[in-house]
Amino acid sequence: MLYINCPHCGMRSQNEFSYGGDASVKRPELNKEVSDQEWDNFVYNRKSLRGKHLELWQHISGCRQWIKVERDTATHEIFRTFKADEEVA
Amino acid sequence: MTQAFRIENSGLINRDKKLSFKFNGKTYFGYEGDTLASALLANGVHLVGRSFKYHRPRGFFGAGVDEPYAVVQLYRNGETEPNIKATEQELFEGLEAKSVNCWPSVNFDIGAINNFLRIFLPAGFYYKTFMWPKSFWYRIYEPFIRKAAGLGVASIKHDKERYEHKYEYCDLLIAGSGPSGLASAYAAAKNGAKVILAEDKPRFGGSLLTSDVNIGNQSGKDWAEGIIAELKTMPNVVVKNRSQIFGYYDHNMLVMSEKVSDHLPTTKKYHPNKRLWYIRAKEVLISSGSIERPIVFGNNDTPGVMLSSAAKEYLKVYGVLVGRKPLVFTNNDSGYETAIEFKKHGVDPVVLDSRKNPESEIIDEAKNLGINIKNSYVVVAAQGYKKVKSADIASISEDKKQLGKIENIECDCICVSGFWTPTIHLASQSGNKTKFKEEIDAFIPGQSKQNEITLGAANGVFTLEETLKTSFKAGSELSKKITENDNEISIPNVVEKKSSQHDKFWCVPLPKGKNYKRFLDFQNDVAVSDIEIALREGYRSIEHVKRYTTLGMATDQGKTSNLNGLQLVSEIENKVVPAVGHTTFRPPYTPVSIGAIVGREVGKHSKPTRKSPMHSWHEKNNAVFVDAGVWLRPRYYKRGNENLFEASKREAKNVRTNVGVCDVTTLGKIDVKGPDAAELLNRVYTNAWLKLPVGKARYGVMLREDGIVMDDGTTTRISENHYHMTTTTAQAANVLSHLEYYLQLVWPELNVNVVSTTEQWAGAAIAGPKSRDLLQKLFPNSDVSNEGLPFMGYMEGDLFGVKARIFRISFSGELAYEVNVESDYGNFMWEKIMEVGKEFNIQPYGTEALSTLRIEMGHVAGSELDGRTIPFDNALEGLVSKKKDFIGKRSLQRSAFIAEDRQRIVGVVPLDKQTSIPEGSHLVKDDKAPLPNPKLGHISASCWSVEYDNPFSLAILKDGKNMIGQKLFAMSPLKNKVIPVEIVSSHYVDPKGERVRS
Numbered sequence A: 001m002l003y004i005n006c007p008h009c010g011m012r013s014q015n016e017f018s019y020g021g022d023a024s025v026k027r028p029e030l031n032k033e034v035s036d037q038e039w040d041n042f043v044y045n046r047k048s049l050r051g052k053h054l055e056l057w058q059h060i061s062g063c064r065q066w067i068k069v070e071r072d073t074a075t076h077e078i079f080r081t082f083k084a085d086e087e088v089a
Numbered sequence B: 001m002t003q004a005f006r007i008e009n010s011g012l013i014n015r016d017k018k019l020s021f022k023f024n025g026k027t028y029f030g031y032e033g034d035t036l037a038s039a040l041l042a043n044g045v046h047l048v049g050r051s052f053k054y055h056r057p058r059g060f061f062g063a064g065v066d067e068p069y070a071v072v073q074l075y076r077n078g079e080t081e082p083n084i085k086a087t088e089q090e091l092f093e094g095l096e097a098k099s100v101n102c103w104p105s106v107n108f109d110i111g112a113i114n115n116f117l118r119i120f121l122p123a124g125f126y127y128k129t130f131m132w133p134k135s136f137w138y139r140i141y142e143p144f145i146r147k148a149a150g151l152g153v154a155s156i157k158h159d160k161e162r163y164e165h166k167y168e169y170c171d172l173l174i175a176g177s178g179p180s181g182l183a184s185a186y187a188a189a190k191n192g193a194k195v196i197l198a199e200d201k202p203r204f205g206g207s208l209l210t211s212d213v214n215i216g217n218q219s220g221k222d223w224a225e226g227i228i229a230e231l232k233t234m235p236n237v238v239v240k241n242r243s244q245i246f247g248y249y250d251h252n253m254l255v256m257s258e259k260v261s262d263h264l265p266t267t268k269k270y271h272p273n274k275r276l277w278y279i280r281a282k283e284v285l286i287s288s289g290s291i292e293r294p295i296v297f298g299n300n301d302t303p304g305v306m307l308s309s310a311a312k313e314y315l316k317v318y319g320v321l322v323g324r325k326p327l328v329f330t331n332n333d334s335g336y337e338t339a340i341e342f343k344k345h346g347v348d349p350v351v352l353d354s355r356k357n358p359e360s361e362i363i364d365e366a367k368n369l370g371i372n373i374k375n376s377y378v379v380v381a382a383q384g385y386k387k388v389k390s391a392d393i394a395s396i397s398e399d400k401k402q403l404g405k406i407e408n409i410e411c412d413c414i415c416v417s418g419f420w421t422p423t424i425h426l427a428s429q430s431g432n433k434t435k436f437k438e439e440i441d442a443f444i445p446g447q448s449k450q451n452e453i454t455l456g457a458a459n460g461v462f463t464l465e466e467t468l469k470t471s472f473k474a475g476s477e478l479s480k481k482i483t484e485n486d487n488e489i490s491i492p493n494v495v496e497k498k499s500s501q502h503d504k505f506w507c508v509p510l511p512k513g514k515n516y517k518r519f520l521d522f523q524n525d526v527a528v529s530d531i532e533i534a535l536r537e538g539y540r541s542i543e544h545v546k547r548y549t550t551l552g553m554a555t556d557q558g559k560t561s562n563l564n565g566l567q568l569v570s571e572i573e574n575k576v577v578p579a580v581g582h583t584t585f586r587p588p589y590t591p592v593s594i595g596a597i598v599g600r601e602v603g604k605h606s607k608p609t610r611k612s613p614m615h616s617w618h619e620k621n622n623a624v625f626v627d628a629g630v631w632l633r634p635r636y637y638k639r640g641n642e643n644l645f646e647a648s649k650r651e652a653k654n655v656r657t658n659v660g661v662c663d664v665t666t667l668g669k670i671d672v673k674g675p676d677a678a679e680l681l682n683r684v685y686t687n688a689w690l691k692l693p694v695g696k697a698r699y700g701v702m703l704r705e706d707g708i709v710m711d712d713g714t715t716t717r718i719s720e721n722h723y724h725m726t727t728t729t730a731q732a733a734n735v736l737s738h739l740e741y742y743l744q745l746v747w748p749e750l751n752v753n754v755v756s757t758t759e760q761w762a763g764a765a766i767a768g769p770k771s772r773d774l775l776q777k778l779f780p781n782s783d784v785s786n787e788g789l790p791f792m793g794y795m796e797g798d799l800f801g802v803k804a805r806i807f808r809i810s811f812s813g814e815l816a817y818e819v820n821v822e823s824d825y826g827n828f829m830w831e832k833i834m835e836v837g838k839e840f841n842i843q844p845y846g847t848e849a850l851s852t853l854r855i856e857m858g859h860v861a862g863s864e865l866d867g868r869t870i871p872f873d874n875a876l877e878g879l880v881s882k883k884k885d886f887i888g889k890r891s892l893q894r895s896a897f898i899a900e901d902r903q904r905i906v907g908v909v910p911l912d913k914q915t916s917i918p919e920g921s922h923l924v925k926d927d928k929a930p931l932p933n934p935k936l937g938h939i940s941a942s943c944w945s946v947e948y949d950n951p952f953s954l955a956i957l958k959d960g961k962n963m964i965g966q967k968l969f970a971m972s973p974l975k976n977k978v979i980p981v982e983i984v985s986s987h988y989v990d991p992k993g994e995r996v997r998s
């Protein structure tokens, strides 16, 4: 069970969180012309990386904040976590 | 029967407490502190079971967790449990156990015929034999394997025992209470660290209980007792015996199974049977010791052949002689320690040492005691069927290839020691890449992956002095990092005898003309010849060899067999052992009962049960409940002998003719507040929200980004910046997360807050032509006329002094309202509605009637919004705005979603107007078409229309729009039904929706 550092609450076990997928995906702006390819990339196409991955988790049984977690998908090592509005450098 | 093999002046058992127990129906006696194994051995019982494949007689091989043979079926307190190791099961008064794998009895076992047919049962036997013909599998092969295999039977009764889960955090978790566990725990505890020390056996001390050493002028055992006693007094320390850490998971989470009650005749009141600990440790110290490994020789599975360390443990811990004429066969000094213990207790052993001329303090002591030692000698084969009677022995050449003349010597047990294998399972599970240590011919942990360190014998360190030194240091340094205390500890003086280098020899060659079985894996009957076959047939990877031969796959997970298997593969393949590599160690280290894993989450406790504030009223009024997600909802209210069908028909009919009331508390409710609330709704829902006036409700549909309908419900504008959103019962939590996702991550610029208010409000739907009359009486001071409270209107009201929210919304298609009050007043509201409604013939209605009403109106619900349909499929395209953008809109342009023959909701009526159509039935054109019959659609929901008094169903049908009036067949192979049907409009009742506006 992963041990995730919620930037709002501190270290909490994985069972308090729910997974939200790739955090690098950006939703196309509303009311903007979007090509089929662009839309498919947003809705369906994911890289499914092996290695360092920036992903979303929601602290669903805690502060209910969506957070970004930098995790290695192969080793489960978590490097850093960020608030939703924090820039990831 | 007397305990003929029990000796005086030895053992840690309580001789004042004699216990009786039964094995295979026969009564024996033992003492408190015995295991089932030690008590049986005290009574001279060596035959405990039959082997898995050949049904050869099996005895005891070990004295603990490594035991491959002595697996029994246990009976305790009216329950039975399979797969219990007799070497781990503590004796209690009245214990009953039986052998497994034998029929009709352990002494006469018909399956033993496999032993004589073994030429037909080589490696891969199952794969080769049971493959064809295919039709034989279910009828012949599987029942045969099931009967012949298996290590006992699972109980089919409901388990009365209770199991608990516990979550714990600590600075240092220490696995194993041998010398290294005790030393590190002590040092860490002295620095104030929060320590958990776990020991799988009932007694703390590990090897110190049986070794002949001195620590700080005390015996090792006394030193261990002193340390444990002191640790137990310290508030920052938890010491747990009977507790096995069996799994090492991510981020230093370890799981431990504590046997709370297995050593007692019955579980104490309020105690669990087992407790599963989830422990998150800052640092983990693995001091799990080592397991002696066998030397492989002919018939090495005969009862009476056992590990030399086990023989010593039976003697020193339990005061039991495993034989009176022991033969010790060793390649290192450990065998001598066992021989010395025998000699000290008046028994004359013979030692066969594969080494030519070993010298050490231990060997000197054995010589001084006058023990008969034969160097460069090996056991070629054990003789005896159900018990060792003698051994064929021979001298062996220095290159270990040539045997001398075979002699036979009498003996009643063979104690074998092939040196020690560190227990690296936990380290390996943590992700540690193990490395091979040449000096000990075994793997030890390599670079730490998580915060773990392995010490003592588990790390391949076999001298006590070094073990204690490194363990005190590790305990002190790791705790210092955490607590910043640095209390010095003086390391006690250690007296131990030096031992000499072991011999790398591990397998006795077959003598010419002999074909003895030489077993590697004792539980799964894997012999040297099986591995040879696998390699001959081309298996190379050790993982494949394991699966093909089942080496190391039994319940003991190859604790004694793995390394010898690797050595054999490396020899045949002419590779070094590290190049062969070992198979992956996976949790659990030892079998864990399913009950412990499940914990308290059984039956009703497997999920929370949510009840509305009106639940007790429903109960008192004969409601029959149904699970709706985690909620319990009234399905119908039973009157007299009514069944579900009759009751729901009555309730639905009463709504259509008079008035009914339904508990709708379970609907999800979300408060949406803030200046940008309307903008959020406008982006989330498919229809327009910017112009909804205060005091008005609107029905909305929300999509996922892929265009699939996610949820529907009404949202009401309570005040300028305050909206009350409702969701379906099932989607409440998902919708909240969905809104939070967009507000926090996608549109953080929107000034809106959302919060769940599901629990804050109790809801009652009042539906039927007389609902307005009832409402007027409930709220005499409010104008609830069609003008005062029009369709989709909202107002606040005063319900006999309680503030209420009144919504004019309808799910039943009738004139209807929904009244909400704060949850605490829910029951008050309900009783008032029933009381005032009496004159209008009100009846409560449950979910079944609710479904009937919505189905015949063609209102979609969960069975249509099933995660596969878009708005068009549900005839909701009128609610999809063409002007504004919203979540999922772009996806609706996908070619499949705009196809001419796109699926769509329709109504379905059986031609005979009698036969109900099972939900899930497929709609097909031709009921006689060859299979697979092309499916045009499926029945999503069925009811008995109270309006027309005939069955009616909804279906999602390909090209549904153009199918009205067509005749099809509804086929349900599950229910064995083929029903001719006609496709009609999904709006079966009141298609223009006049009633809700009346």
Ligand SMILES: [Zn+2]
Binding pocket: A006, A007, A008, A009, A010, A059, A062, A063, A064, A065
């Ligand atoms: Zn949090």
